[in-house]
Amino acid sequence: MTSVNRKWYSGMATQEDWWAVYLGLFFFFLGLLSIAGVDLVGWAVYPTKWVFNVPEGGKGAISHAFYALGSKYSLTAKAFYKSLGWWSIIWTYVIFTIATCIGAASMKWDLKRFFIGWTIIYFLTIATWFIGHHAFFAANKTNWHQYGLNFALSLGGGASFILALIFGLIIGNFFKGFANYLSVAAKPEWYIKTAIVFLGVKVGYLPIKAAATSAKMGQQMASLTGHLFLAGAVATIVAYLIFWPGIYLIARKMFKLPRKTAAVLGSGISICGVSAAVATGGAVRAKPVVSIMVSALVVVWAVIELVVLPGFFTHIWPGTADPLVAGSAMGMAVKTDGADAAAGDLLDEFMRNKVTAETNGAVVWPEGVITTSAVMTKVWIDMFIGLWAFVLAMIWVYKIDRRPGETVQASEVWHRFPKFVLGYFAAWFIYLGIFFANGAGAPEGMHVLKAAKAGAVPVEKGFRKLFFMLTFMSLGIITDFSKLAEAKFGRMVWVYFVALFCFIIPVAIIIAYLFHHGMQIPNIAGQVAAG
């Protein structure tokens, strides 16, 4: 069956990009109903730290290792959600299985295989989430004594991400038959794009959360997310006008690659990975195999970056002195939305735990701000790929490979536009609108903001984290490092290596420093202590 993007609405029922919007916004709207006093998302499962032997007066009982977020945040059904406990795993499974299977059926995937694969991946993810929240991995020195420990790795939720990636990579590289079977449901791009729509809820909710401390802090947070939005635009200029020409020249002059291959590789390495490689391949009318080879390289290198960069940025440079520089640099350096958002969230966990440990709990950063800085940068880059490919197509079709009679249509820009960002911005701006429409943290509007919080937290915390976990696991499952050893990539592997470590990452850090240096994340230590 053919699949051609002929009309503006082509693919709305069959593309993952659109289904990330549907899935994300459906649960976003369910959450929004809390403002009307109806809590339909409180069943969202969430893990907490645990130990085998709880010390006297301490905490961490296994029986409480999973809970429904509504048990903490619901205003209308707290008792019911409290009764779910571990059963919230099953509630979350059933509801998301129905939702994802509807999407899979609409996208005409093998539904039986998707269902089985999804089920296996979901429960593997939950098991990994559980292991990763053992206090030895997740606690830090401000609270490890509460779990009866004298030492812990202080990785926070990051441990779960790392373990999910490791388990996924083991399956993907040592159990290839099993990985192939799971591949129908191992969809990191779908999961991460859905998670990014949930992240939109997070960005809009951050001022509401901060307003619990003071109206001023709520407004500071709204201002910070606005600044991140504008600063992220700079990344677009960097990616398109500095990275792309640089990589193109490296590929052409140093490695003598053909013009079209250099253009596709330049986009893959410098802009947004596979989507850029495909868009550019199409724009310059390259044979699809060129984009396919570049894309295979991109996904493997992106996972290597995901493993290396969060730790590097946290412990070597810039560290907790400039967390938003690190987040933004991540957005510019890591290709593919999945790897970037995952790396951003890992960085968020590492940085927050480090600063809390370094200051003995005197400084606590709200979750998600650093992730936002990484994703905001990437979203900007993503949005312009259609325009960039359009410009390249004009140059190629009208100048370089001029063919009489061929024209480039403006509709190409829309066909290449990443649709999931529509969901991200809708979720963000609606929650931001709720914040400002209800006094921006003023006492008279706080009851509405509290009601909004009850529906926002399960989405921005529970669903978002779950989908990040699914992304890490799926990324591992579909990543086969043996692809790098395949000789046919030839010089492209080395172009990628040289370009990434000698050009992209250093320049990304410099640019991020120039535009994000000094931006401060509000300290919510007082709020945490009180609450």
Added chain:
Amino acid sequence: METAMDVVITHDGRNWVIENDRLRLASPTLDELDVELARLMRARGMVKKGQVAKVFMGFDNATIPEWMRPFAQHYFNRVVEVRG
């Protein structure tokens, strides 16, 4: 100007291929493909002397491997004007 004809374009590893229910053409380069298309349309009277016919070529995204499609759902569409 309305398009006179829609075709689906793919790449089979060696050739660019265009087809619909009335024609099928394959050529290693797009240049040669366009020349072949113009020749065939003139020969079949699909474009008259002095006329210009627009041909819409929609890329079949099923050509892109399934694992890549989630990252990018569009390769390219092109419109070619054929003069009679």
